[in-house]
């Protein structure tokens with residue numbers, strides 16, 4: 001059995017609020033044993049500034065193996081330099097991490113300067129290669145920021161990942177993929193894509209409220225569309241030895 005701590009959308013800026021919420025969640029996770037991996041699915045920096053990535057790097061120091069992916073608020077050159085110690089460059093930021101229990105493949109679904117998502121052909125070819133050749137005996141989790149399906153959250157559905165059939169075609173070639181991990185929506189959600197579980201972590205910085213129906217007569221949940229007061233939360237995904245997946249949502253109170 002493996003356990004994954006999955007959090008998202010910490011949106012670190014120059015204020016105390018985002019930093020305190022992220023620190024609260026990460027210190028909770030860092031105090032746990034038996035976490036196979038920490039996955040942070042994007043929108044790490046709110047503006048993509050170098051000083052924001054310095055804060056993110058400090059926050060993400062962990063006894064657990066940690067993998068991230070960029071979101072639409074991130075900037076590739078600053079992300080590379082600040083988090084990966086690589087020369088600043090504009091190419092997609094794709095990463096792979098192998099733990100004792102699983103392989104984690106992180107794909108860049110960001111489009112520089114745009115809020116919506118798209119996974120470049122070069123990233124999909126790289127994903128295909130990694131899933132074919134790397135630690136082939138381990139289950140794989142594929143992580144990216146933008147969900148590739150509608151979720152009945154119209155303000156996010158408009159800026160989801162598009163041209164998603166290309167991703168589905170790659171995933172169909174690899175039975176080792178256990179689940180897809182996303183963020184971007186700022187509310188915990190589970191659905192499916194390409195026949196796989198698609199698990200969307202809540203937003204640490206804020207919570208999106210639901211209209212359920214675009215322009216419907218049920219309206220927003222009280223206080224919508226964004227709740228800044230709901231406490232931050234995260235998912236724990238458990239992969240059982242029989243291949244079943246269980247997801248637990250945990251709210252982290254002050």
Ligand SMILES: [Fe+2]
Nearest residue numbers: 009043184203
């Ligand atoms: Fe976000």
Ligand SMILES: [Fe+2]
Nearest residue numbers: 043071072184
């Ligand atoms: Fe986002």
